[in-house]
Amino acid sequence: MNIGIAGIGLVGRVLALNLLRQGHTLTLFDEDAAYGDKAAGMTAAGMLAVFAELESAESVIFEHGNRSIVLWPDLLEQVGISDAYQQTGSIITAHPQDYNELDHFIETLKSKVPEASEIKLLDRRELTQLEPDLAQHAKAFFIPQEGQVDAQRFMQASSYYLMRHDKVKWHQNTKVSDISSGSIVIEKKVHHFDWVFDARGLGANEQVENLRGVRGEVLWLDAPEVNITRPTRMLHPRYKIYIVPRENNRYVIGATEIESEDKSSVSVRSSLELLSAVYSMHSGFGEARIVKMLTNCRPTLRDNLPKIEHGEKTTRINGLYRHGYLLAPAIVEKALKEGVLK
Numbered sequence: 001m002n003i004g005i006a007g008i009g010l011v012g013r014v015l016a017l018n019l020l021r022q023g024h025t026l027t028l029f030d031e032d033a034a035y036g037d038k039a040a041g042m043t044a045a046g047m048l049a050v051f052a053e054l055e056s057a058e059s060v061i062f063e064h065g066n067r068s069i070v071l072w073p074d075l076l077e078q079v080g081i082s083d084a085y086q087q088t089g090s091i092i093t094a095h096p097q098d099y100n101e102l103d104h105f106i107e108t109l110k111s112k113v114p115e116a117s118e119i120k121l122l123d124r125r126e127l128t129q130l131e132p133d134l135a136q137h138a139k140a141f142f143i144p145q146e147g148q149v150d151a152q153r154f155m156q157a158s159s160y161y162l163m164r165h166d167k168v169k170w171h172q173n174t175k176v177s178d179i180s181s182g183s184i185v186i187e188k189k190v191h192h193f194d195w196v197f198d199a200r201g202l203g204a205n206e207q208v209e210n211l212r213g214v215r216g217e218v219l220w221l222d223a224p225e226v227n228i229t230r231p232t233r234m235l236h237p238r239y240k241i242y243i244v245p246r247e248n249n250r251y252v253i254g255a256t257e258i259e260s261e262d263k264s265s266v267s268v269r270s271s272l273e274l275l276s277a278v279y280s281m282h283s284g285f286g287e288a289r290i291v292k293m294l295t296n297c298r299p300t301l302r303d304n305l306p307k308i309e310h311g312e313k314t315t316r317i318n319g320l321y322r323h324g325y326l327l328a329p330a331i332v333e334k335a336l337k338e339g340v341l342k
Helices: 010-021 052-056 059-078 096-112 114-118 124-130 151-164 268-281 283-287 324-337
Strands: 002-006 025-029 090-094 120-123 139-143 147-149 168-171 178-180 183-186 189-192 195-198 212-222 232-235 240-245 250-254 289-300 307-311 314-318
Touching: 002 010, 002 183, 010 025, 010 059, 010 151, 010 324, 052 059, 052 096, 059 147, 059 151, 059 324, 090 096, 090 124, 096 114, 096 139, 096 232, 120 124, 124 139, 151 168, 178 314, 212 268, 232 268, 240 268, 250 268, 268 283, 307 324, 314 324
Parallel strands: 002 025, 002 195, 025 168, 090 232, 195 314
Antiparallel strands: 090 139, 120 139, 178 183, 183 189, 212 250, 212 289, 232 240, 240 250, 307 314
């Protein structure tokens, strides 16, 4: 089939990779350049935190997340970066004065899914064996099923793959003004397809009801004195900071979640809170270098859950909120399995 995809962020790329496997011909439209510098998927930490996200999410996130963990390795192999996937578990800890927060967090997870009973409590000795650079912490929980995708490498590698593919035509820096039955409108010019997918995220706000942006802020730090190998969260009454390791002692640091569609630079308050929190996690971050400070907005619906909507020769996927990498492969698989292309 001849298929059009509007929006080539994370969801659009996962869609494209799946559709190419099925032998379809694709035309891609995005108001960003092909490398996706403006996409929320480029800013993301790429955590596959299937348990940790349960505290403030529905059990359907857990189900889709587990499926995505199974699907990610094949997607990464398809674009030639199998090593961009890690599933060696994650750590959740807190300072002693916040142990009540830590215990409450784990009990909440256990109340939502029985599988959370597998989360293991670590004392200082066990934690030091697993992550020596976290030896100052006397208590932590280890979630062996969790991991991460190197988000930035996926965005870059998928760009190369799609641009070189002989069944793909990519319209960069192109704003879609309307989508309807099997058609995509660009500056009053109508492009007709056998099927159209709308994966524009916030770009679809004129056609998707109750769609809003939720701002997130992250820092990239180069910290040669730090050697944390797994995604690590620190709980705090005001925020839950995450530290996600990349190659060569680089770390993605984040926590903020602000009800705003403002994409301006990171605020002083956020940067101070993030940097103070990460320094309290490991003193080696005191000599780290700030490489980037990034902001973006995640497309979010009223219930904070993803939505698949099928129409005549048209499918819309939106609302992945803060769970983009955790949900995208499973949500795309579900949309395609519902038989819309038959």
